[in-house]
Amino acid sequence: MRPITCPYCFAEVPRQQIAFRCMGRAGRGQGCDPVLDERLAAYTGSTAGASLPPVFTAPGRRSRAECPSCGRVSTRRVCPHCHNPLPAAYCETPGRIVALVGAKNAGKSTYIAVLLHELMNRVGTELDASLVACDDRTIDRYKRDFARPLYEERRLLPTTTSAATAPREPLVYLLTRTRQARRRLPSRLRLGRERTESLVLVLFDTAGEDLRSREVRDLHLRYLEAADAIIFLVDPLELPGARAALREEAAALLPATPPDPDAEPINVIARVTEALRQRRELRTGERLKVPVAVALTKIDALAPALAVQSALHRTRPSPGTLDLDDREAVDAQVRGLLHQWQAGQLDVYLRQQYAEYALFGVSALGGMPSDGRVGAGGVRPHRVEDPLLWLLHRFGMLEGTRGRANGNGS
Ligand SMILES: Nc1nc2c(ncn2[C@@H]2O[C@H](COP(=O)(O)OP(=O)(O)OP(=O)(O)O)[C@@H](O)[C@H]2O)c(=O)[nH]1
Ligand SMILES: [Mg+2]
Ligand SMILES: [Zn+2]
Ligand SMILES: [Zn+2]
Structure with missing residues (x-):
């Protein structure tokens, strides 16, 4: 093994x-202190x-x-x-570490907070999956640094401090799912055919600037190298051509000066990719095998005009499964947006470097924040779980279905 x-x-x-x-020691019984x-x-x-x-x-x-x-x-x-x-379940099915990366201000902390919340609640129920923290520190940190400010106090999360000044540890969760036997079988044949499978979700909330330094910190690199899948978060507001597609409120928040090229999404992804290639000693032309999900964050900031007939803006059609038609539609739409926003390079680069990548559009908050606070409607996530569903499908933990997408763009 x-x-x-x-x-x-x-x-x-x-x-x-x-x-x-x-x-x-338990009670008066034997045991070490x-x-x-x-x-x-x-x-x-x-x-x-x-x-x-x-x-x-x-x-x-x-x-x-x-x-x-x-x-x-x-x-x-x-x-x-x-x-x-x-954890025991991890020892039995190891090798499914999902890593998350993104440039400064890409929306990583917010995404982590909301994704975990969704997995513990709505999405967890839908998938019949449980999410359990693997250690007590993870429980405490999630409550203190993510859930309390964002969900209870409705404040935006502060900028993550650099690992150079504060030690960083990942949040480690075990996602366990019981897969039902095929629905087509009569129920008496389904008995005893359940399968329980687990995935370890290791989320490192990196500070954006830690990925900017040429020498990506050692632990981060080991983390990325150990990952069986990577989720890259990209802030569409950082893409050169996206301004025209933004809601007025979002455009008003953009800095007047052009952003720092070092923090541009493609550069961040390229630095991580180069580091991985070096570690794996890949030859030119050889592509990295690790599956990559690239998600545009803050999709709510896009102008309503874009929502017309948009796969991105409808809700996910088939609960409890990965709808493959919908997956293809979203992938194609995000690819189209990237090209339209003069970020087609990113798509080309990913295709050259990775054997398998998929494009997503998500919104953790579901609306524009203002004055450091979550918008009036509270946190209303949109499709934050999509990258994970795709990965679960890739790992054989989630069924794929076809032909159920409504396609009416509503
Ligand atoms: N409109 C909108 N804005 C968002 C969303 N998620 C994050 N933001 C905005 O982006 C800012 C940065 O989000 P963070 O989650 O702190 O980003 P980060 O990648 O952790 O940033 P660093 O820790 O500084 O690297 C937030 O303060 C929000 O203003 C979203 O879903 N929609
Ligand atoms: Mg952060
Ligand atoms: Zn002992
Ligand atoms: Zn260890």
């Missing part, structure tokens, strides 16, 4: 080297929350092992390098 890639430090861990953490876990503290950059029952190694590649100090059987597997948890 393949080694596992740790979703926290991205080290490759051969299965026989997966470590365990003692379950600790907590001690300071120095590796975990080094990883998080803080001793808070790092007092835990000890980590031990065990021979073999089993899912449980007996703690050598107290004799209690443990099922809590951890990475031998950084001591973060490796």
Whole structure:
């Protein structure tokens, strides 16, 4: 079996080297007392929350092992390098790390906040999928840095601080989906045919400027390199020809001076791509195999004129599946927009560099914010889950259907 890639430090861990953490003492029973876990503290950059029952190694590649100090059987597997948890479902189906990148101000933090919220609520229900944080820090950070400001206080998220000044850790979630057996079968034949599959969603909320420096930081690179799929977020407001297509409110917010070429979406994508190519030692002409979803964010900022007969603006037609007709229509429409906005280069570049890429248009907020706050209607996401649905389909976790798109553009 393949080694596992740790979703926290991205080290490759051969299965026989997966470590365990003692379950600790429960009531009056046996179990080890907590001690300071120095590796975990080094990883998080803080001793808070790092007092835990000890980590031990065990021979073999089993899912449980007996703690050598107290004799209690443990099922809590951890990475031998950084001591973060490796969830059981991840150990069984590893290798599905989804990474997210984008230039400064592309809308990454907002997208992360809204995507996770949708997966925990509406989209999770629709897909019969559960989203569970893999560690307590992820739960705390999501609440504090994303959910509370955006959903409770309805404030826009602050600019993400650079990893040079504040340590960054990914948010790590396990998305688990039970796939029903084919609907065509009579129900008595469907019994016992359910399949449960998981995907680890590792979301690094990078600060835009960290991707601008030539030496993309080491952890970020390892993250991208370990990824089994990449979502690139592109702010259409940064595309040269998009101004004419914007709502007045959105155009008014644009700076008068032309944007910094270093922060242009194609340059950010090119830097990441070059770094990946170097790491993988690809020859000229050879394309990267990792599937890439490229999503234009802030689609709500586009003028209403564009919404007429637009695949982008209708709601997703087939719940619980990936509608392939709709997928093709959106892809074609975004490609058309890129060319129309003199950003056709981006499309050409992606085609040259990646064996497989798909184009999307999303809006996390669903409307223009003003004065640092979410618009009056609250957060009304539009199609934020699309890139993920496509990836789930690619990974064999979501069925594709055809012929259900309404096509009336409403
Ligand atoms: N109209 C509209 N504006 C959005 C949307 N999402 C984000 N924005 C705007 O874009 C700004 C930047 O969004 P962030 O999510 O903070 O972007 P980021 O990529 O995390 O930025 P850095 O952390 O600075 O790199 C927000 O303050 C909003 O003004 C959206 O869905 N619609
Ligand atoms: Mg941010
Ligand atoms: Zn690790
Ligand atoms: Zn023990």
